[in-house]
Amino acid sequence: MSRVDMIKPGLFSPLQAAADQRRMEYDCKNECLIAEKTPIDYLFIGDSIINLWELGAFFSSAKGAMINRGAGGDTCMFLNKRLEADALQLKPNHIVMLIGVNDLFKMDPAYVQKRDLWAPEEIEEHVVQNIGEMAERCKQRGQSLVLCSILPTNRTQSEVNGIRNECIVRINAKLRETAATYGCMYADFHRHMTAEDGLTLRDGLSDDELHPHAEGYRLMASELRETLRVHGYTI
Numbered sequence: 001m002s003r004v005d006m007i008k009p010g011l012f013s014p015l016q017a018a019a020d021q022r023r024m025e026y027d028c029k030n031e032c033l034i035a036e037k038t039p040i041d042y043l044f045i046g047d048s049i050i051n052l053w054e055l056g057a058f059f060s061s062a063k064g065a066m067i068n069r070g071a072g073g074d075t076c077m078f079l080n081k082r083l084e085a086d087a088l089q090l091k092p093n094h095i096v097m098l099i100g101v102n103d104l105f106k107m108d109p110a111y112v113q114k115r116d117l118w119a120p121e122e123i124e125e126h127v128v129q130n131i132g133e134m135a136e137r138c139k140q141r142g143q144s145l146v147l148c149s150i151l152p153t154n155r156t157q158s159e160v161n162g163i164r165n166e167c168i169v170r171i172n173a174k175l176r177e178t179a180a181t182y183g184c185m186y187a188d189f190h191r192h193m194t195a196e197d198g199l200t201l202r203d204g205l206s207d208d209e210l211h212p213h214a215e216g217y218r219l220m221a222s223e224l225r226e227t228l229r230v231h232g233y234t235i
Helices: 020-036 076-086 103-107 122-139 159-181 214-230
Strands: 042-044 063-069 096-098 142-149 184-189
Touching: 020 063, 020 076, 042 076, 076 122, 076 214, 103 122, 103 159, 122 142, 122 159, 122 184, 142 159, 142 214, 159 184
Parallel strands: 042 063, 042 096, 096 142, 142 184
Antiparallel strands: none
């Protein structure tokens, strides 16, 4: 029996893509889903914040599988490159996309050598452009998409924590506009997770000042359900 035709993006290793760590796993899983013609209701895609989300603890669906295609360390450019393979070819009813926070660490000298640092404005343009391209492709394919706001951070040991959080707010405002432009839904996780300053990740939602724990995910799940409900969907 011949194997199914499917899209494989290959490895991005010369470019040091974090998503390569899951490439074999996701190619294998994608082939299983395509070969078995598995109906998929929601497909979540993004970075480690998506990857660590135990979807079955918060959501269920009688309309199809709930698939997670998060990859720790992933960035907008590489998600753009793997979107076809890990999401669009699987033809889910809805894609839920959360990406961008790792791009913002390109401004932080604690993570990037000085000669490789990006200016906040460069990061902002890069993130919005790549997410816009993905939203446009989804619209062209008639694919339902939920764009999610980037979460706030509170890495107090970082000298650019405040600058990063201000950049996140600006990017999120543009992502809301992107969602309106391409007819996507927009889930505003950020507003539920900030301290009184409207910028910083508030206490009690994360163990490492970046990734949510169960309480953070509970808030995100609630916002996603409400966003979908307004548009006539359930999860």
